[in-house]
Structure formats: structure tokens, C-alpha cells
Amino acid sequence: YYWENRHVPGPKPWPFVGNIAEHIFGRKTLGQVLMKIYRKYDGYPFVGVFRAMTPCLLIRDPDFVNEIAVKNHKAFYNNDFFIDKKNDPIMGQNPFVLRDQEWKETRQLITPGFTSGKMKQMYPTTFKVSEELVRFVANHPDNAIEIQDLTRRYTMENVFRLAFGIEGKGFDSYVERSEFMNIAIKLLEPGSLNGILQQLNAVVPFLGRFLRVRLVSEEIERKLTDIVSDVKKYRELNQVKGNDYFEFILQIAKEKSLNITEIAAHGVMFFFDGYESSAIVFTDLLFNLAMNPKYQRKIRDEIKRIEKENQGNPITYEELSEMKWLDACLYESLRTRPFLDILVKCCTQPFEYTPSNPKFKKMTVKLYPGDTVILPYSMFMKDESYFKNPDVFYPERMMDNENLNKSIFFPFGNGPRICIGQRFGLMQLKIGAAQLIKNFDISLSSKTKLPLKLNLFHFLNVPQDKVLLEFKKVNEE
Numbered sequence: 001y002y003w004e005n006r007h008v009p010g011p012k013p014w015p016f017v018g019n020i021a022e023h024i025f026g027r028k029t030l031g032q033v034l035m036k037i038y039r040k041y042d043g044y045p046f047v048g049v050f051r052a053m054t055p056c057l058l059i060r061d062p063d064f065v066n067e068i069a070v071k072n073h074k075a076f077y078n079n080d081f082f083i084d085k086k087n088d089p090i091m092g093q094n095p096f097v098l099r100d101q102e103w104k105e106t107r108q109l110i111t112p113g114f115t116s117g118k119m120k121q122m123y124p125t126t127f128k129v130s131e132e133l134v135r136f137v138a139n140h141p142d143n144a145i146e147i148q149d150l151t152r153r154y155t156m157e158n159v160f161r162l163a164f165g166i167e168g169k170g171f172d173s174y175v176e177r178s179e180f181m182n183i184a185i186k187l188l189e190p191g192s193l194n195g196i197l198q199q200l201n202a203v204v205p206f207l208g209r210f211l212r213v214r215l216v217s218e219e220i221e222r223k224l225t226d227i228v229s230d231v232k233k234y235r236e237l238n239q240v241k242g243n244d245y246f247e248f249i250l251q252i253a254k255e256k257s258l259n260i261t262e263i264a265a266h267g268v269m270f271f272f273d274g275y276e277s278s279a280i281v282f283t284d285l286l287f288n289l290a291m292n293p294k295y296q297r298k299i300r301d302e303i304k305r306i307e308k309e310n311q312g313n314p315i316t317y318e319e320l321s322e323m324k325w326l327d328a329c330l331y332e333s334l335r336t337r338p339f340l341d342i343l344v345k346c347c348t349q350p351f352e353y354t355p356s357n358p359k360f361k362k363m364t365v366k367l368y369p370g371d372t373v374i375l376p377y378s379m380f381m382k383d384e385s386y387f388k389n390p391d392v393f394y395p396e397r398m399m400d401n402e403n404l405n406k407s408i409f410f411p412f413g414n415g416p417r418i419c420i421g422q423r424f425g426l427m428q429l430k431i432g433a434a435q436l437i438k439n440f441d442i443s444l445s446s447k448t449k450l451p452l453k454l455n456l457f458h459f460l461n462v463p464q465d466k467v468l469l470e471f472k473k474v475n476e477e
């Protein structure tokens with residue numbers, strides 16, 4: 001009766017499973033279940049739902065999203081994701097899970113590591129990795145390449161070089177995985193006990209607390225701190241300075257006297273958020289481009305024009321932002337295949353909301369500290385009233401993406417908690433995609449099972465089966 005007592009509309013919950021039985025019993029993703037509720041309550045500004053036994057307010061009104069993420073951010077300061085820092089010292093320091101003052105201080109501390117000036121310094125490394133990606137594809141022994149593996153190799157190589165100052169050797173072998181790739185895979189393995197706990201934490205957060213969820217196992221924590229310690233010693237002994245995020249962290253470490261686990265935690269933040277999420281987004285982009293080859297041609301023309309203007313020199317960091325078609329395809333891909341479905345925030349100060357938009361029924365909700373709200377990240381992206389034919393990949397609508405309503409389309413979040421790595425994410429994806437499209441015609445392999453089905457047990461939207469693409473060298477027709 002939690003929501004009923006507050007006169008908030010919503011579907012009837014069941015004991016223990018609340019409104020997400022279909023997800024708990026493995027029939028649908030959490031996003032698919034919530035999407036059904038979102039659509040059913042058309043015209044309502046919010047809906048009271050139960051994520052298992054946790055009452056959450058599913059927001060449907062973009063103005064309310066704006067209040068939560070931007071205007072009244074102080075009343076919704078924290079993300080609903082609990083990691084105990086004492087139990088998991090590496091993941092417990094990630095800004096995404098940090099709360100209150102600790103989040104504010106960490107965010108302020110690392111923000112200078114993500115300026116465009118810093119991106120410009122890191123760009124040559126990312127560019128080099130993108131060249132290695134092209135070589136890897138060109139010499140690949142298989143006709144059809146598993147794209148999830150390829151994009152992970154690429155984003156892993158970038159984050160190892162930039163966040164830990166070492167080569168991840170991701171492109172060294174087609175058969176064997178490097179030691180570093182194994183670390184990366186273990187860090188996020190969905191099938192492992194750790195992966196199951198991650199999923200539990202996403203569905204039933206209070207169980208996460210009870211079971212003392214660790215996202216980074218002790219074995220991986222030890223390996224990562226050893227790497228960090230070795231690279232730190234090497235740089236100090238040889239007086240080497242890198243143009244990377246690791247160097248930025250070493251500077252902070254000196255100023256704030258951070259210990260080796262704290263330094264590793266900053267590297268892992270870059271790794272954790274920059275590796276898997278970016279690899280999923282990259283996979284989706286390449287899949288969408290393979291399905292819609294006319295946009296590959298538009299992007300290739302764009303690259304040719306830029307290279308002609310700069311006398312055949314490689315594309316610079318600044319020139320990436322001139323690639324309007326690539327930009328539009330990337331944003332449209334983020335919309336048609338969102339890598340997550342919801343953002344969940346905790347109420348930290350009493351807050352009252354009544355919609356002013358006549359599109360929504362006039363009703364009031366009062367929220368109190370401890371309540372949780374769900375921002376419908378992917379639901380807005382698939383809402384016909386905001387995007388016509390929402391399932392169609394139509395990059396033209398993203399040509400002016402800067403002017404889209406940020407309370408409806410917020411692929412990187414919005415407000416003070418907006419993704420800190422947005423610039424880096426965009427840089428590595430754009431140069432990686434540009435290099436592949438410049439060199440190859442990308443098409444879908446007949447071995448890929450369509451339509452792509454989502455993995456029901458991953459807390460991010462990842463395809464259940466392998467996505468195989470074929471790469472044919474441009475000019476070799």
C-alpha cells in the first residue's frame with residue numbers, strides 16, 4: 001500500500017517480486033518490464049512501482065526528470081547503488097557509487113582529468129590504438145568477425161594504456177587472450193558469482209547490502225594494484241612522464257598522499273566505466289551501420305573531405321567534432337539501442353511535484369529521504385510522442401542533437417552527475433569508427449541471428465548471441 005496510501009497510481013504488486021516477476025523469472029529484461037508499465041500509464045506524470053520489494057517512482061514527465069537531475073539535484077543527490085568501501089575499496093571509490101560530500105569531493109578532484117585539453121593530450125594514444133584496430137581487422141583470419149570481442153579489445157587497449165600506462169596487448173593474438181584481457185573480462189564477467197551479485201544489486205539493492213556485494217574480486221584487486229605499483233615505480237625511477245590519465249592520477253596522489261589502492265581505484269574507475277559501456281555502444285554503432293550502409297558512405301565522404309582539406313594528414317582531435325554524420329549516427333545508435341534502461345536516484349530532501357504540462361494528469365506526489373525514483377532513460381528514447389517511428393535508425397533527426405530536449409534525450413545523463421567520461425567516450429568511439437569506415441565496407445554476416453535478442457541477465461543491454469560482421473577492404477571491389 002506504499003504508493004496507494006500516497007494516492008500514486010500504479011500496477012498491483014505481488015509479494016516479494018513486486019511488479020518485476022517477469023524479470024525475476026528470466027522472461028524479460030528489467031527495462032522491458034518497466035517499458036510495458038511506462039506505456040500502460042500514458043498521460044500520467046509518474047507511476048508507483050515495486051522493484052521486487054523496493055517501492056520506486058517511475059517518472060514519465062520530462063519536467064520532473066529535469067527537477068531531479070538538474071533543478072533540484074540537491075533533493076536527489078545519490079545514485080541507488082550501494083557498495084561498501086571497506087568491503088570493496090576499489091569499486092567503493094567510483095563516483096557513480098559515492099554519496100553526498102564524498103561524491104562531491106571526488107568529482108571535483110578528477111574533473112580536471114577530463115577537460116578537452118586533457119583529451120587532446122590523450123588523442124595520439126587513442127589514434128594509435130585505432131590504427132592497430134584497423135590492422136587487426138585487415139589481417140583477421142576469419143571472414144566474419146565477432147564484434148563484441150573486437151570492440152572490447154579496442155576499448156580495453158585504450159583504457160589500459162591511458163589509465164594504467166601499460167599496453168594491454170589486446171591485438172597481439174587472434175587466438176589467445178592476453179593476461180590483461182583476462183583481467184578485463186574477469187572484472188565484468190556476467191556469468192560469474194560476482195556477475196550474479198551485480199545483477200542482484202541492480203534488481204534488489206537491499207540484498208546487495210546484505211550480501212556485501214564486491215564488484216572487484218580480491219584476486220583482481222591484487223593484480224591491479226600490482227600493475228599500478230610497478231608502473232608508478234618505473235616512472236619514478238626512469239623519470240618518465242606519460243600523456244595519460246595515469247599521470248594525472250599520480251599528480252593527485254602526490255598532492256593528496258593517496259595510497260596504492262586509492263591510485264588503483266582511480267584507474268579502475270576509468271577502466272570500469274570506459275571499457276564495457278563504450279564497447280557496448282561501439283558494437284551497437286557498428287551493427288547499425290552494417291544494417292544501414294548508406295550512412296557508411298556519408299561518413300566516408302566526410303572523412304575524405306576532411307583529409308583533403310588538411311592535405312592528407314590524419315584526422316585531428318578538433319576535426320572529429322566536424323564529422324556531423326558520424327556524430328549523428330552515434331547519437332542515433334545510442335537512442336535506438338540504449339545500453340541501459342533506467343537511472344535510479346535516491347531522494348535526499350523532502351520534495352513535492354505537481355505537473356504543469358497539460359499533457360499530464362494534474363496530481364501531486366510527495367517524496368521523502370529514502371524514496372527512490374526511476375528516470376526512464378530508454379523509455380523516452382522509444383516514445384513515439386518524442387521520436388517518430390522510434391525503432392527506425394534515422395540519423396537525420398540527430399543532426400542537431402545539441403538542441404534536443406536534454407530532459408527527454410540524455411544518453412550521458414544530465415546535471416551535476418552527468419557522465420564525467422563523455423568526452424573520452426566520444427573521442428575513442430568516433431576515431432575507432434572513423435578508421436574502420438574509412439578502410440572497410442561493413443556488412444552483416446549471415447551467421448548473425450536476427451532480430452538481436454538481449455541477454456536477460458546482464459545489467460546492461462547486451463546482445464544474447466554473437467554479432468558477426470564482415471569487413472571488406474574499401475577499393476578492393
Ligand code: HEM
Pocket residue numbers: 069094095096097107269270271273274275277278281339343410411412413414416417418419420421422424425426429
Ligand atoms: C559512450 C560511452 C558512455 C556512455 C553512453 C555513458 C553514459 C553514462 C551515464 C548515462 C551515466 C549516468 C549519469 C547520471 O547519473 O545522470 C554515466 C555516469 C558516469 N560515467 Fe559514463 N558513459 C560512457 C563512457 C564513460 C567513460 C569512457 C568514462 C570514464 C572514463 C565514464 C565515467 C562515468 C562516471 C565516473 C560516471 C558517474 C558520474 C557521477 O556520478 O558523478 N563514462 N555515464
